[in-house]
Structure formats: structure tokens, C-alpha cells
Amino acid sequence: MTVKYTEDHEWVSVEGDTATVGITSYAAEQLGDVVFVELPEEGRNSNKGDELAVVESVKAASDVYAPVSGIVKEANSELEGAPETVNQDPEGKAWFVKMLITDPTQLDAMMDADAYKAFCADL
């Protein structure tokens, strides 16, 4: 299992042909108190960069983009009833979707944990 990160502050955990996607601790901290998460329906076909989900804090709504192209296999419906999980455990329990990856080469350009850490430190 490898975990990769995007400049939009998403994490992608890859196991076989499946990517589990969420937002990073940095992103959750920046958003503040999350009060609502809108998730895609299963089976949706998304291209890399498409709007995948919406996460809302008290202040504002923010888009979560598909970090890779793929088909949504499962959305984390637990977040609908407990959106605060995104603040409590963003890189664990608060995963957003599991996707079937259609173009694994897209993963190559993403950052590993160290590179992402350095990326955040420069912000």
C-alpha cells in the first residue's frame, strides 16, 4: 500500500487497482469545523480534476477534486451523519471515496509523504 498526495491537499492510498481518497490534516485544519460533506454516487465516472465531493465548513463550501481518473466504487456514507470526523481523523476514518483507478500512470506525478510535508512547509 502506498500513500500519495496532491497539491490540492488530498491523500490517495493505493491498494491494487483501488484508490482510497480523502483530504489531508493540513486541509482539514485550514477548513475549520466541517459541518457537511456531499459525496458522489457509486458508479460515477470521474476524470482527474473533476469535482468529486464538496466539503462545507461553517464559513464556506470547498470542492474536492478527483486526484485520479476512475470510477467511484464506494462513498463513505458515515460522513453524512458525522461530518466532524473530517476534523477528528482526516487521514483515517474520514476517507471520502474508494475509486477504481483507470489510469495508474497518473499516480507517478503525485508527491510522497516527505515531498508533501515539504510542500506544506513552503505554504
Add this chain to the structure above:
Amino acid sequence: MSDHPPLAQTPLHDVHVRLGAKMVGFAGYDMPIQFEGVMAEHKWTREHCGLFDVSHMGPCLLTLPGGPREDEDAHIEIAKLIETLVPGDIQGLEPGQARLTVLLNEDGGILDDLIITRPYEGDQQGRLYIVVNGATKEDDWALMKEKLGDLADLERLDNRILVALQGPEAEAVVTERFTEAAYLGFMESRRMVCKDLTCIVSRCGYTGEDGFEILVPASGVGHIVELLDDERVKPIGLGARDSLRLEAGLCLYGHDLDPQKTPVEASLTWLISKNRREAADFPGAAKILDQIANGAPIRRVGIQPLDRAPAREGTEIYAGDKKIGEITSGGFGPTVEGPVAMGYVDREFAKTGTELTLMVRGKPRAAKVAKLPFVPHNYKR
């Protein structure tokens, strides 16, 4: 390069930065949007005492040319002048009484909402203490100067500190420093001295809670810092200010109110005093009085989304297939523990309980017209 001029700073700017606030540009000022977090700050204010820096707003004094006087006639004279711009009964204010009103254009549209106070002190008559919104203050003051000319002198006080202390513990916090503040009821104001600083203390606010707004000389920064040492007091940013006022059903100028909306459309008909309706002598009176008599085409209402999705400003409101309005303020209410909003709808859909559909990111979501406020007011009557 940005076309915007650099952001101004309030006298408390460095205090916010030192406290670790997240800062944003607002009304031309670099202001704190949050300290520890919107949710926590909102709840703290409803339960204890929140301190808000509102020094970006536009406090000013409007005074008869000869300066303040001691006679009752002086108040009537200055009140008559400002009444040419607003529909409220300013002549009828008692000494130390404050009133919310609106600046109107000739079409009855709202140019700003503001609070006008008659000084309590006997030697300060012929003068009004006025607080306008930060984003509109330059335009408001230009309008007052244009319309009133040499008949009144306008002194801006926006180089001072203006703070709001809001919440159930605000009374204890404030009266320990200003003993006389205990005598103030809601919308009452007096000049008071604390530690050699002459302040204007008014019992009002923008959260729905009991509280005070205090105008302090700019040299009083140290006293505000001391106030923050009080364990009942926490600094609150603009984020919680917005969620608090939305739950309280209070309008935000530039969002819920603008020059295209009349006070009747804005459900602020109560601001138009009875004697002013009879006199019909305020800007846009013909249109506004017609709307009072026959109804306005649209109305501002509270809107309660029926699921968890917040509906933000600009969200379209439908009844069946027909678009009947738009959300003007919307978000999450931490005290309500759910989404809350307000907006304008066509008059036939303004009744409490009317079922509506909100189009949130292309998805229809059920809502209904709700009574305002969402959280009961807790004013000191």
C-alpha cells in the same frame, strides 16, 4: 499587482495577530476572521462573553454648527436634519436612546443600515452619535455632507477603538468596569469614563445576545488587552459574528440589504415610524407607503433547509418549477446545530411554513419558510 489599496488596520490589529488570528480583508481592513475556530467562538459568545473588534465600522458625530447645546430645541433641530435621509422617528428619541434605521435613496432603496443615538448628557444636545457600516461609511458620510451641507458638522470617529462585548456574561464584565452601564436597557447609551478614558457605552449588538458596544479612544489598546485576561472573555472573529447574526435573523448590508431593496421588502417595515408614515416626508416615501398599504412584490424571510446541506448566498429558491427567489445569507448555525438561511421570495410564498426547493449545486433540496430569529433574542429590556 492588485488594484486594491493596501488594507487599513484597526488600533487592535497587532493584538489580533499576537493572539494568532487568521486575518482577511474585510471592508478595506485587515480583520480577524477567526481565533480558535468559528464553532467554538460562536458557542462561547452564546454562553459567556465574546469580544469583537468592530473598529472598521463608521462611528461619527453629527452636530449643529454652533456645537452641542443644552436646550431641547437643539435636539429637534439636528433630528429634523437627519430625518430627511432616514424614515425613523429621530425627533422622538429620549436622551440616551438609540434607534436602528436605514439611509434611503429617492426610490426608497436601502443605502445602509445604521444606529442613531441621542446623547444622554444635558449639555450634548443638538448632536447625534451615529454608527454606519464599515464598507459603506465613505459613501454614507459623503451623502450626509452633500444633503446637509453647512447645516451640520460631521466628525468621523473611525480612528478610535469600537468593540462589542456580547453574551450572557457581558453585563457582569462591563459593569465591573463601567458601574453606570448597569442602568442601561437595550438600545440605551451613555458617555462613561473608565481609567481616564471617555467612552460611549451603548447596550446593543449584532448577535441576538445581551451586550454592549463601546467606543474607546485609540490609546485604550492596553485596556482591551487587559479585558482579554478576564476568563469570561474571549476574542471572536468575523466568522462567528456572521453565524451569530444570521441565527439572530439580523441583516448584513450588501448581502441581505442593498439599494434595490426597500425596507418593506426587507421585512423592516417596523423601522418606519408611525408619525413618519403620516408625514410621508422621507426619501422614497411614495413607493414605501404604497408597499405598506398594498404589499411589496418580494419579502425577506427566514429559510430552514430540511436536510444537513447549508445553502449559501446566491442559491436559487424554487416553488415547484418556478424560480421565486434567492438566498442572500446562508450557512451553518452552531447553536441551531444545522443549516440556516435567509433570502427574498415572491410575496405569495412568504408565509411561515411554505414549502420550498433550494437548488444546491444543481441538486434540489427541501426547505421551508421559517420564522426569524432562529435563536430567540436575549436582550435586556
